[in-house]
Amino acid sequence: MSEGDNPRRKVTSFDVAERAGVSRAAVSRTFTPNASVSPETREKVHKAAKELGYRVNYLARSLINRRSDLVGVVAAGMDNPFRSQQIHEIAKALVGRNFRPILLPADEAESVNRMMDQLLHYNVSGVLVTSDAPPTALCEEFAAHAVPIVLINKGDAIPHVDRVISDDETAGRIAAQTLLEAGATRLAVICGAEVSYTARRRQEAFLATCRKLGASAQALPVVINDYGNGFAAAAAAADFDGLFCVNDYMAFGVIDGLRAAGRDIGKIRIVGHDDIPQAAWAAYDLTTLRQPCDIQAEQAVELLMGRMDAPRMAERTEFTPVTVVRRATA
């Protein structure tokens, strides 16, 4: 019944050593950078390894090296294209530096704990968090285990926990300026009440700028910054001619909601945030603030690597630059 091909044991460095006629240590050294092996030995080992289909077992290696090169990526809100693009860029950045991302979806706040607990079992080399920020106690446990954590666009400072945060001050300011320059006089910002740390900072910066410039501005709170809430918020937005939506995903809802209510989009200025691909689509053609998540991913991984070398270092915060992308809506 079987193909006669016995379910052959996993091929190990012993097998390679035997076939190549060298010691097992020589095999190990061949696959270890900067180890001392003669060219002839290396050649023999490579030949034998290829013939046997040998691959170094990284998990066994991690045991002795005390580094797994696995990095936990705790993510949430992937229905927003920005978030999925973000984790895509993070994965690329990690893989590019020879780390392996373990993707852990954590849509409920409570599941963040469970996911991060799991990560401690895999003694990961680090953790990137784009979901809700983990509680301080948990972060301290990671610090005690010398596992670096980097939070992306999340919460307040936690000892030994680095952060990458979009430049929300600039974003809020430019949003206000752009709307005013476009001729808006009655401004409003639409933003979720509790959820997103970075979105609230944008809102505050926006309102502060308006105050400083003596412009009329109001906050229109919603529950979450998504399409549905944006659509619903359009009703309340009818009295304004300049809208700052704290992310593009919600801005599309606002635009569709305004259109559904029969408003002329040409007469109302709208600025979004993130510059997700859909913002460039003809149906929206949305003026927005570009948050370059490729750069942001690089920053995060860079911080992670820095902390691997110096776990007890004081926490650092890196800001991701924001630029305006002018399109039809402002």
Added chain:
Amino acid sequence: MSEGDNPRRKVTSFDVAERAGVSRAAVSRTFTPNASVSPETREKVHKAAKELGYRVNYLARSLINRRSDLVGVVAAGMDNPFRSQQIHEIAKALVGRNFRPILLPADEAESVNRMMDQLLHYNVSGVLVTSDAPPTALCEEFAAHAVPIVLINKGDAIPHVDRVISDDETAGRIAAQTLLEAGATRLAVICGAEVSYTARRRQEAFLATCRKLGASAQALPVVINDYGNGFAAAAAAADFDGLFCVNDYMAFGVIDGLRAAGRDIGKIRIVGHDDIPQAAWAAYDLTTLRQPCDIQAEQAVELLMGRMDAPRMAERTEFTPVTVVRRATA
């Protein structure tokens, strides 16, 4: 300079055993399901473990257990919201069954090889592929190592490689019927020429159904099934009144392209495929064929687990059911 908190060694089962006053084997058994430990011992171990902050090292465990519970997820095309939703669902399904997904972005066909090669080093418990299908030779190597592979919506049959495929026959047929029922008389299908296996199957089923029903139908080839190509294809679509776009992502481009050309969308019937969230947005309100990627993810993980138990089993193919979602465009 340091906080006096010595960078304490990783706490191991030895430490827990010592503190609890039991043997290390007792500790191991406490954390192994179905192992024989007395309630008192278990209690003592749990107490000591909690005090020390001990966690079982899964990587060390995997060495002896020969199963890492890591599963490689090779993904591509995450700019399409369907693909990102797909990997989100896959990740959830895996985590729900106590596997950990390693996310490997492989946008170029060549990088699929590199990524999957990496996976062999981490001796993963399995691999899910949603990017380009890996070459047969590589798949056979995985089979030789008894590593299950499941391809999702990809390529032709490969020995010992299971597949989950969307029910493209039904999709193509329903697309044709829906357009005809809506009153279309000159039909066309827009589809990428080489890229997607499943998309081409949809196209063929669509054309076959049209032939059978005696309806006029034509294929409009594009390069890739994305927004930009859809937008460009709108020019060629001007002569038809019934369009089947093989995915929603491209359908949006077609719609925007038609609008930009001044065509009245109300007079042209359009059917997409996937039912991504954006299809329900007011700007598009697209009639489409729902490909339930949560169910699909379950199917894929189920196949994976089945093959873990029986690696040499003949390959199986599972089909994901498709249902029509009627909205404004047809």
Added chain:
DNA sequence: GATGCCATTGTACACGTGTGCAATGCCTGC
């Protein structure tokens, strides 16, 4: 030719865990 240096090699231990095996002790049934 003797000496010192250096590259290379093999031996042996370490990493943190699961489990077969034999030993122990308790309990049940006669």
Added chain:
DNA sequence: GCAGGCATTGCACACGTGTACAATGGCATC
């Protein structure tokens, strides 16, 4: 009281790898 069964425990080995240490040998220098 005694045999037998059963749950529990500890010892020791295994998993696959990296590397410190000592040993070896080649080569250049005196």
